[in-house]
Amino acid sequence: MENVKPKMIVFDLDLTIWPFHVDQCMKPFQLDCLKKVKDVYGNEYSLFPEVLDALFKLSKENYILAVASRIEDITTAYLLLNFFNIAHYFTYIEIYPYNKSVHFKWLNLKSCIPYNQMVFYDDDVRNIRCVSKLGVHTLLVQSNIGLSYKLIQTFLNPDK
Numbered sequence: 001m002e003n004v005k006p007k008m009i010v011f012d013l014d015l016t017i018w019p020f021h022v023d024q025c026m027k028p029f030q031l032d033c034l035k036k037v038k039d040v041y042g043n044e045y046s047l048f049p050e051v052l053d054a055l056f057k058l059s060k061e062n063y064i065l066a067v068a069s070r071i072e073d074i075t076t077a078y079l080l081l082n083f084f085n086i087a088h089y090f091t092y093i094e095i096y097p098y099n100k101s102v103h104f105k106w107l108n109l110k111s112c113i114p115y116n117q118m119v120f121y122d123d124d125v126r127n128i129r130c131v132s133k134l135g136v137h138t139l140l141v142q143s144n145i146g147l148s149y150k151l152i153q154t155f156l157n158p159d160k
């Protein structure tokens, strides 16, 4: 990457922020009295373990955070962002089932941040390929581990 400091960090949702596919879950999700997210059968759902910590630290470092997701059940995706109490971290949320270059064109139009000052984390190599063609710096997430603070540090502060 050129010596341009990133301003915006963009995240996929399924298998990056949380370890499941929203479109394949038994909905509706509910929030129980202990604030646990559960499906209709009572199975509990969580974020990947380091996501909360990573979002908190990145927001403290004043990065603009955003979501780019192709989930078809848009309403449930927003509901989960609220149930997991992470929606407030994201300045821009783009969720709709199109090629992700569309999401990034809108992120660029809404924020006026150039593509080369955006970083994108996603577990799907097809999304990584299409978004990197725009000039966004892309990083592939391992779908069994999800987003970790270490993965973020490796890119943002490689000397630490």
Ligand SMILES: [Mg+2]
Residues within 6 Å of the ligand: 012, 013, 014, 015, 016, 122, 123, 124
């Ligand atoms: Mg994904």
